[in-house]
Amino acid sequence: MAAPGNLAVLESDLQSAVTLLKNLQDQVMAVTAQVQALTKKVQARAYPTEKGLSLLEVKDQLLLMYLMDLTHLILDKASGGSLQGHAAVLRLVEIRTVLEKLRPLDQKLKYQIDKLVKTAVTGSLSENDPLRFKPHPSNMMSKLSSEDEEEDEAEGQSEASGKKSVKGTVKKYVPPRLVPVHYDETEAEREKKRLERARKRALSSSVIRELKEQYSDAPEEIRDARHPHVTRQSQEDQHRINYEESMMVRLSVSKREKGRRKRASVMNSQLHSLTHFSDISALTGGTPHLDEDQNPIKKRKKIPKKSRKKTGQ
Amino acid sequence: MTLTLRSKKFMTNRLLRRKQRVIDVHHPGKATVPKSEIWEKLAEMYKIADVIFVFGFRAHFGGGQTTGFGMIYDSLDYAKKNKPKHRLARHSLYEKKKTSRKQRKEEYKNRMTQFRRTAKASVGPGKKK
Numbered sequence: 298m299a300a301p302g303n304l305a306v307l308e309s310d311l312q313s314a315v316t317l318l319k320n321l322q323d324q325v326m327a328v329t330a331q332v333q334a335l336t337k338k339v340q341a342r343a344y345p346t347e348k349g350l351s352l353l354e355v356k357d358q359l360l361l362m363y364l365m366d367l368t369h370l371i372l373d374k375a376s377g378g379s380l381q382g383h384a385a386v387l388r389l390v391e392i393r394t395v396l397e398k399l400r401p402l403d404q405k406l407k408y409q410i411d412k413l414v415k416t417a418v419t420g421s422l423s424e425n426d427p428l429r430f431k432p433h434p435s436n437m438m439s440k441l442s443s444e445d446e447e448e449d450e451a452e453g454q455s456e457a458s459g460k461k462s463v464k465g466t467v468k469k470y471v472p473p474r475l476v477p478v479h480y481d482e483t484e485a486e487r488e489k490k491r492l493e494r495a496r497k498r499a500l501s502s503s504v505i506r507e508l509k510e511q512y513s514d515a516p517e518e519i520r521d522a523r524h525p526h527v528t529r530q531s532q533e534d535q536h537r538i539n540y541e542e543s544m545m546v547r548l549s550v551s552k553r554e555k556g557r558r559k560r561a562s563v564m565n566s567q568l569h570s571l572t573h574f575s576d577i578s579a580l581t582g583g584t585p586h587l588d589e590d591q592n593p594i595k596k597r598k599k600i601p602k603k604s605r606k607k608t609g610q
Numbered sequence: 611m612t613l614t615l616r617s618k619k620f621m622t623n624r625l626l627r628r629k630q631r632v633i634d635v636h637h638p639g640k641a642t643v644p645k646s647e648i649w650e651k652l653a654e655m656y657k658i659a660d661v662i663f664v665f666g667f668r669a670h671f672g673g674g675q676t677t678g679f680g681m682i683y684d685s686l687d688y689a690k691k692n693k694p695k696h697r698l699a700r701h702s703l704y705e706k707k708k709t710s711r712k713q714r715k716e717e718y719k720n721r722m723t724q725f726r727r728t729a730k731a732s733v734g735p736g737k738k739k
Binding site for chain 2: 541542543545546547
């Protein structure tokens with residue numbers, strides 16, 4: 298038996314044990330003092346929580362209960378009892394689970410709580426706080442006086458004369474105030490967007506498509522589909538035809554329209570498409586040249602309008 | 611006479627007391643069919659010739675197909691009320707004034723010279739015919 302070895306270990310242990318116990322005593326006295334001060338404050342109603350968030354209150358109470366059970370356990374252990382099957386352990390476990398379940402709720406509320414705290418501390422919302430721009434439904438209501446429209450009673454044959462409308466007193470038109478929205482787009486972002494669009498256009502050009510067909514293993518498809526570049530002109534034509542057929546009128550075509558139409562049709566029908574390719578500089582990084590089937594941006598000269606009324610007479 | 615008439619977008623317009631439709635004419639190999647022929651064909655189909663009006667025929671590119679509008683009124687009275695005058699004139703239901711605009715303005719000016727100052731405003735265009 299290494300009795301003197303044991304004795305030496307015990308001696309060193311004894312020293313540290315005594316110092317630890319002394320520390321413990323000091324700390325316990327400090328904690329008790331603090332807790333007593335807090336309890337006095339709470340009893341003096343220094344922390345009113347009726348108007349606070351109920352979630353935070355629940356958490357407060359749960360944490361307090363946890364602390365009480367924990368101290369109870371420590372007391373039992375310190376006076377030599379065992380923790381086996383102690384009722385407080387079960388209670389502790391229960392409270393712990395509830396607290397863990399509350400944590401995601403806490404996450405969700407974190408933003409609001411931070412904002413509340415900031416408001417409470419500084420006294421007002423900051424300048425470009427998006428919360429300032431909350432919806433104002435009262436702005437949606439028309440500020441003009443209500444216009445009464447009298448419906449025409451069916452008098453014999455005057456259905457064709459249409460409804461008569463009796464407006465209220467004519468007032469100055471006040472444009473509605475819409476909700477202000479934060480405008481953030483900088484020059485750089487606009488450039489980026491433009492580049493994105495140019496890239497997309499370049500990717501669907503005939504050059505790239507033919508390259509894809511050449512190098513892919515998929516079988517070649519011949520589809521009778523719409524032209525991938527459905528031009529603005531063809532869409533406008535379609536719109537015009539729909540309008541004419543539903544309204545039963547024929548719209549007149551101005552000279553500019555005629556020129557545009559002719560240019561668009563010429564572009565698509567001749568051998569133009571054999572030798573002119575669309576601009577893929579967005580992919581290769583070169584300088585962009587203006588695509589010819591898009592409208593060239595022309596500067597219109599400002600011709601001063603001749604005065605319509607002839608003075609004199 | 612391979613004329614085929616097909617009607618699309620048929621609608622009964624109760625407000626203007628008519629039935630209106632878009633008429634698609636197929637005439638492969640021939641020139642654009644004149645309005646009178648289409649009118650006759652419609653008259654055959656519907657048995658009433660008086661109240662049918664067709665207008666706005668446009669031929670499609672390449673020929674062979676024409677699209678236009680057609681309206682059938684409930685009665686001649688409603689047709690006279692609701693139709694614009696030049697269309698009625700095509701069916702000789704309406705006669706427009708033969709005097710030219712220049713003549714009318716001259717007459718108006720001459721009448722105005724009889725009055726002074728604000729009385730000139732009382733001279734209407736057709737007042738003293």
